[in-house]
Amino acid sequence: MSLLIKNARILDPSQGLNEPGSLLVLDGRVAAIGADVQAPADAELLDAQGMVLSPGFIDLHVHFREPGQTAKETIETGSRAAVAGGFTSVCAMANTRPVNDSVAITELALNRARAANLCRYFPLGTLTKGMAGEELADYGTLKGAGCIAFSDDGRPIMNAAIMRKALEYTAWLDVPVVAHEEDEHLADKGFMHEGAVSAALGCRGISAAAEEVMVARDLILAEHTGGHVHFQHLSTKGSLRLVREAKSRGVRVTCEVTPHHFSLTDEELRRFDSDFKMNPPLRPQADVDAVLLAIADGTVDAIATDHAPHAWDDKSCELPDAAFGILGLETALPLVLERLVKPGVITLERAIELLTSGPAKVVHLDRRGLGSLAVGNPADFVLFDPEARITVDRAFIQSKSFNTPFKGWELPGKVLGTWVEGKRVWG
Amino acid sequence: MTQERYTFPHRHLLGIEPLEPRDIQMILDQAQAFEEVCDRPEIKIVPALRKRLVVNLFFENSTRTRNSFEIAEKRLSAEIINFYPDSSSLSKGETLIDTAMNLQAMRPDLIVMRHSAAGAPVMLAQHITKASIVNAGDGAREHPTQALLDAYTLRKHFGRLEGLKVAIVGDIRNSRVVRSNLWLLTKMGAHVTLVGPPTLLPRELQATWPGIHCTNDFDAIIPEMDAIMMLRCQFERGTGAYIPGQGEYVRYYQLNAARMRRAKPEAVVLHPGPMNRGVEITSEVADGPNSVILDQVTNGVPVRMAVLYLLNNAAMEA
Numbered sequence: 115m116s117l118l119i120k121n122a123r124i125l126d127p128s129q130g131l132n133e134p135g136s137l138l139v140l141d142g143r144v145a146a147i148g149a150d151v152q153a154p155a156d157a158e159l160l161d162a163q164g165m166v167l168s169p170g171f172i173d174l175h176v177h178f179r180e181p182g183q184t185a186k187e188t189i190e191t192g193s194r195a196a197v198a199g200g201f202t203s204v205c206a207m208a209n210t211r212p213v214n215d216s217v218a219i220t221e222l223a224l225n226r227a228r229a230a231n232l233c234r235y236f237p238l239g240t241l242t243k244g245m246a247g248e249e250l251a252d253y254g255t256l257k258g259a260g261c262i263a264f265s266d267d268g269r270p271i272m273n274a275a276i277m278r279k280a281l282e283y284t285a286w287l288d289v290p291v292v293a294h295e296e297d298e299h300l301a302d303k304g305f306m307h308e309g310a311v312s313a314a315l316g317c318r319g320i321s322a323a324a325e326e327v328m329v330a331r332d333l334i335l336a337e338h339t340g341g342h343v344h345f346q347h348l349s350t351k352g353s354l355r356l357v358r359e360a361k362s363r364g365v366r367v368t369c370e371v372t373p374h375h376f377s378l379t380d381e382e383l384r385r386f387d388s389d390f391k392m393n394p395p396l397r398p399q400a401d402v403d404a405v406l407l408a409i410a411d412g413t414v415d416a417i418a419t420d421h422a423p424h425a426w427d428d429k430s431c432e433l434p435d436a437a438f439g440i441l442g443l444e445t446a447l448p449l450v451l452e453r454l455v456k457p458g459v460i461t462l463e464r465a466i467e468l469l470t471s472g473p474a475k476v477v478h479l480d481r482r483g484l485g486s487l488a489v490g491n492p493a494d495f496v497l498f499d500p501e502a503r504i505t506v507d508r509a510f511i512q513s514k515s516f517n518t519p520f521k522g523w524e525l526p527g528k529v530l531g532t533w534v535e536g537k538r539v540w541g
Numbered sequence: 542m543t544q545e546r547y548t549f550p551h552r553h554l555l556g557i558e559p560l561e562p563r564d565i566q567m568i569l570d571q572a573q574a575f576e577e578v579c580d581r582p583e584i585k586i587v588p589a590l591r592k593r594l595v596v597n598l599f600f601e602n603s604t605r606t607r608n609s610f611e612i613a614e615k616r617l618s619a620e621i622i623n624f625y626p627d628s629s630s631l632s633k634g635e636t637l638i639d640t641a642m643n644l645q646a647m648r649p650d651l652i653v654m655r656h657s658a659a660g661a662p663v664m665l666a667q668h669i670t671k672a673s674i675v676n677a678g679d680g681a682r683e684h685p686t687q688a689l690l691d692a693y694t695l696r697k698h699f700g701r702l703e704g705l706k707v708a709i710v711g712d713i714r715n716s717r718v719v720r721s722n723l724w725l726l727t728k729m730g731a732h733v734t735l736v737g738p739p740t741l742l743p744r745e746l747q748a749t750w751p752g753i754h755c756t757n758d759f760d761a762i763i764p765e766m767d768a769i770m771m772l773r774c775q776f777e778r779g780t781g782a783y784i785p786g787q788g789e790y791v792r793y794y795q796l797n798a799a800r801m802r803r804a805k806p807e808a809v810v811l812h813p814g815p816m817n818r819g820v821e822i823t824s825e826v827a828d829g830p831n832s833v834i835l836d837q838v839t840n841g842v843p844v845r846m847a848v849l850y851l852l853n854n855a856a857m858e859a
Contacts, residue, residue, distance in 0.1 A: 310748030316659045316681030316720055386660030430636040432658035434680075
């Protein structure tokens with residue numbers, strides 16, 4: 115059972131590899147990697163001339179809707195979208211129905227993921243019981259069942275004392291508290307960014323301050339407790355400035371940004387197309403520039419998609435009533451290449467780091483050998499052509515839903531194959 | 542009189558934003574012709590929309606605008622269907638697009654639509670291919686026929702719009718009347734001053750309309766104004782949460798006789814209605830010599846006739 119991928123450009127930021135070479139997989143693990151690889155005579159051969167081979171991508175932020183909302187997505191369809199996008203591991207949010215605050219739901223999801231047999235599925239548990247924001251979830255028990263972090267994503271923790279206790283308790287278990295930062299009083303039922311566009315359109319806005327005051331609060335709490343806070347989908351200049359400053363003082367903080375927040379602005383909302391409605395909302399160019407800067411200067415630890423499938427009927431109503439959220443798994447690599455690598459915001463190497471070893475470290479998947487193709491690690495990898503172009507149409511999207519703002523976009527970056535533990539799961 | 546023949550180029554009236562000054566001019570001129578019809582002592586009806594089906598689709602309650610449209614439609618001899626779902630489509634388990642497709646299946650010629658959600662008619666227009674849509678107010682976004690009748694009233698009174706100094710006072714944040722008037726008045730060369738307490742006056746409006754003036758100090762600007770448009774204080778829609786209270790609002794922003802004494806003698810007072818007498822405006826002012834509030838109501842009919850007529854013509858030519 116051996117496989118040799120040869121003549122690829124090997125790109126593994128965890129080992130500083132960026133060179134033409136080969137990867138030898140033996141029994142699902144990396145047996146050798148680099149310029150000089152000797153393969154057994156019976157190894158299956160794959161010539162990857164002109165392609166990039168990197169560790170499989172890791173998405174810190176997906177919604178696979180199972181159990182409870184399987185009309186939008188299932189663990190199987192979501193996993194297919196993941197591997198089609200080059201992702202070999204996903205971290206799934208707990209806001210299913212019912213929410214994942216129990217071992218039973220965790221096990222149900224893990225069983226479904228095992229049956230789908232596509233990508234690795236890492237569940238998050240809720241941060242509070244029932245996601246009600248009042249009582250701490252059973253962190254130790256849920257960690258034992260397989261949860262890798264805790265979050266009430268989609269709902270902010272408005273009670274600072276709960277957040278403080280969660281950070282204190284999870285510090286002992288060495289798992290991050292994953293926070294969707296939005297002061298719901300300041301957000302005030304808004305459904306787009308509060309600024310020039312919302313003012314002109316007469317739409318209720320979500321102020322940047324709604325995100326920033328919560329980031330500031332939780333940085334203070336992380337510093338006081340020694341807990342690890344991971345901020346999801348940061349979208350404003352102020353949030354990123356706060357994180358940059360806290361990191362410089364050694365606070366245990368990590369953060370992610372999404373491809374849509376570095377690719378689109380709130381100008382898009384002028385057409386009232388609900389495929390551009392998500393939370394946090396699209397922001398003005400100044401915030402997009404701040405996100406790009408934070409990616410370039412190392413403030414950002416990971417690019418995460420916030421893959422949030424919604425069925426047509428959830429989206430085809432009036433904008434204030436339309437569901438928040440868009441797809442992300444299939445378009446992540448193309449947008450990273452188009453918006454980050456092509457204009458020179460970052461190198462391809464750094465881009466791959468933000469999709470592999472960067473996110474792995476946030477939730478400690480590096481300790482399981484993920485996000486790195488070092489010898490002995492699981493052979494989770496992706497092969498892609500950074501030049502070949504894709505078109506975002508229904509056939510391209512593997513998700514059960516089609517709520518992407520990038521419909522019709524032509525972008526570079528074609529995933530040719532995805533392997534999990536040496537087994538080809540896509541392409 | 543323009544020499545060249547200019548046809549109204551718009552299929553829908555979703556807002557003032559997409560209109561050119563000459564489109565606005567054309568609507569106001571057409572309204573003037575219809576005003577003569579409305580002023581006839583005998584039969585106030587023309588056959589312009591005979592055998593055309595107009596659906597009045599009001600998702601949000603409105604007596605005044607609905608009646609005005611209905612009278613305008615009747616004076617144009619249109620066939621009328623009134624449909625008041627009186628709620629968003631979501632509460633019925635139907636999407637807005639379902640509603641649109643169902644309506645279209647009945648082949649109306651014109652749809653007059655009022656909705657509580659900004660952009661709802663914009664969304665609808667993306668799916669309605671065979672009828673013209675008139676926005677009769679969408680959330681806090683636009684209320685184009687209101688701005689047109691305001692402009693008509695001002696033009697009739699002053700003989701022009703260009704150079705007029707117009708203050709709009711009150712809950713700027715939540716007002717669709719403001720946004721349509723901002724588009725219209727700035728396109729036509731009037732000078733707009735927005736007045737209100739800081740929490741109801743988003744300064745970001747200046748990003749879209751850089752020429753306007755925003756102030757919290759009503760008293761300071763009163764003497765310069767040619768027209769003062771008072772907005773309804775919408776306590777029923779949560780305006781109250783943005784201000785300390787009605788008493789304080791009255792103190793700074795009520796248009797009363799004392800403030801009116803400081804205005805130019807020839808200044809006019811407008812209000813889109815319905816008024817809260819004793820809150821944003823006192824009866825003395827509302828019913829006083831400077832008020833053109835009832836003229837606005839009267840002018841609403843020929844202005845809406847003009848809009849329906851021009852859209853119908855544009856559809857027939859297409």
